[in-house]
Amino acid sequence: MASTGKTYIVEHLDDELGAWSELEYMTIAKESHENGASFFLTSVPASLELPERLKTLPGFVAKPESVEELYPEKSRVCLLDPSATKELAPEDGDTFDVFLFGGILGDDPPRDRTSELRKKGFEGRRLGAMQMTTDTAVRVTRIVTQDRTPLEEIPWIDNPEIKVSRVESVEMPFRYVKGKNGEITVPEGMIDLIKADSEKGFGDLF
Numbered sequence: 001m002a003s004t005g006k007t008y009i010v011e012h013l014d015d016e017l018g019a020w021s022e023l024e025y026m027t028i029a030k031e032s033h034e035n036g037a038s039f040f041l042t043s044v045p046a047s048l049e050l051p052e053r054l055k056t057l058p059g060f061v062a063k064p065e066s067v068e069e070l071y072p073e074k075s076r077v078c079l080l081d082p083s084a085t086k087e088l089a090p091e092d093g094d095t096f097d098v099f100l101f102g103g104i105l106g107d108d109p110p111r112d113r114t115s116e117l118r119k120k121g122f123e124g125r126r127l128g129a130m131q132m133t134t135d136t137a138v139r140v141t142r143i144v145t146q147d148r149t150p151l152e153e154i155p156w157i158d159n160p161e162i163k164v165s166r167v168e169s170v171e172m173p174f175r176y177v178k179g180k181n182g183e184i185t186v187p188e189g190m191i192d193l194i195k196a197d198s199e200k201g202f203g204d205l206f
């Protein structure tokens, strides 16, 4: 099985699709498109109004079917699961060609909503002990299985502080990929959204 041409599936599990998810899914679509991979957002109800700039983006495909309807042959699909006992390794790129992620925002402390997908019986792999945003989890899975870089060689930034005003900053309780200039890798527009939302308060959701 070739290491390129993977399919990344985010199973929609939240009731809504808010601004944070919109930016994350736009980024997953763009990066998948640029890297010869496919991205499906699955279990999208007909009643869910998708933002125009998301649904028209090359690389974005929404499907009403669930992942198990699309892939009844479970052995091809790997669930990225923070509670899995095995870490994702480059060789998993030979075993699996579909990688499945929970379409949920991060929360602190994590509520293990990935368990909704675990129940479906897909084999799981972990990306280390720290919680990642969904776009980071897809990016890291691509780096490991397509680029064949082991997890321990990927440079990280954990729990970064984002300056939201002249005097305040907010700590993001996630692991991010460190960019070439030492910056965190986040969707375009995300820092501005974090700044805007910090004025309203995040509650327990990110």
Ligand code: SAM
Pocket (backbone or CB within 6 Å): 079, 080, 081, 082, 083, 100, 101, 102, 103, 104, 105, 106, 107, 109, 110, 111, 112, 113, 114, 115, 125, 126, 127, 128, 129, 130, 131, 132, 133, 134, 137
């Ligand atoms: N706290 C969340 C939960 O309730 O499970 C984690 C949600 S995380 C923002 C969204 C998705 O990214 C997860 O469902 C999982 O597929 C993937 N993910 C995030 N961090 C991961 C990790 N360390 N290992 C494996 N998958 C991870």
